[in-house]
Amino acid sequence: xxxxxxxxxxxxxxxxxxxxxxxxxxxxxxxxxxxxxxxxxxxxxxxxxxxxxxxxxxxxxxxxxxxxxxxxxxxxxxxxxxxxxxxxxxxxxxxxxxxxxxxxxxxxxxxxxxxxxxxxxxxxxxxxxxxxxxxxxxxxxxxxxxxxxxxxxxxxxxxxxxxxxxxxxxxxxxxxxxxxxxxxxxxxxxxxxxxxxxxxxxxxxxxxxxx
Numbered sequence: 170x171x172x173x174x175x176x177x178x179x180x181x182x183x184x185x186x187x188x189x190x191x192x193x194x195x196x197x198x199x200x201x202x203x204x205x206x207x208x209x210x211x212x213x214x215x216x217x218x219x220x221x222x223x224x225x226x227x228x229x230x231x232x233x234x235x236x237x238x239x240x241x242x243x244x245x246x247x248x249x250x251x252x253x254x255x256x257x258x259x260x261x262x263x264x265x266x267x268x269x270x271x272x273x274x275x276x277x278x279x280x281x282x283x284x285x286x287x288x289x290x291x292x293x294x295x296x297x298x299x300x301x302x303x304x305x306x307x308x309x310x311x312x313x314x315x316x317x318x319x320x321x322x323x324x325x326x327x328x329x330x331x332x333x334x335x336x337x338x339x340x341x342x343x344x345x346x347x348x349x350x351x352x353x354x355x356x357x358x359x360x361x362x363x364x365x366x367x368x369x370x371x372x373x374x375x376x377x378x379x380x
Contacts, residue, residue: 214275215274215277215280215281215282215283216281216282217271217274217275217282217283218282218283218284218285221233221271221283222268222271222272224285225266225267225270226268228347229267230265230266230267230347231265231266231285231347232253232263232264232265232285232286232347232348233250233263233264233265233266233274233283233284233285233286234261234262234284234285234286235249235261235280236259236260236280236283237262237279237280237281238260238279238280239279242260243255243260243262245277245279246262246274246277246279246280247262247264249264249266249270249273249274250265250266250267250274251264251265251266252264253265253286253345260281263286271283287348288348288350316336321367321369322353322369322374323368323369323374324367324368324369325369326367326368326369326370327368327370337362338362338363338365338366338367338368339360339361339363339366339367340354340360340361340362340366340367341354341359341360342354342359342360343359344358352373353372353373353374354366354372354373355368355371355373355374356372357372357373
């Protein structure tokens with residue numbers, strides 16, 4: 170966790186995540202759909218991650234993040250496989266699919282992109298620039314006067330620096346036998362909320378070999 174210089178309340182969110190939904194959504198085409206000869210908008214074919222079908226055929230089934238044009242398109246996309254995760258606001262669903270299901274998704278008019286949802290090991294040298302933390306710090310934005318959400322793989326919640334400032338904790342750590350993914354939450358479940366949920370000195374997070 171990066172050091173904070175201002176005394177602001179903190180919301181701690183812990184967990185080893187699969188491929189970020191924001192990354193999948195950002196990969197969606199930003200330009201308008203092309204027009205046909207009659208001047209009507211047409212739908213571009215879904216962007217499917219290269220070699221995804223090959224991996225699905227070899228593994229039997231894989232996890233994928235499916236981004237759709239609108240939330241109204243989600244039910245049709247979700248019908249292609251087993252639903253593992255949905256989001257309350259974004260037009261995205263995480264599915265478990267086989268090669269045949271990928272073929273079906275590639276024909277859905279409401280689907281924008283399909284990418285594999287796989288475990289991503291945390292690396293501070295990469296994650297801080299990825300979220301713009303270095304630029305925020307350089308601009309002098311410390312979060313003073315605001316509640317700051319710390320997304321990490323666990324935090325030393327008992328550290329004196331955080332004394333009296335933690336207002337909430339949560340842990341989200343997918344459990345998926347196909348990917349050998351086990352929970353790092355202190356209670357061993359895929360989700361935990363409340364005191365101790367983001368404590369890096371409890372549960373599997375306390376074992377560096379598990380991270």
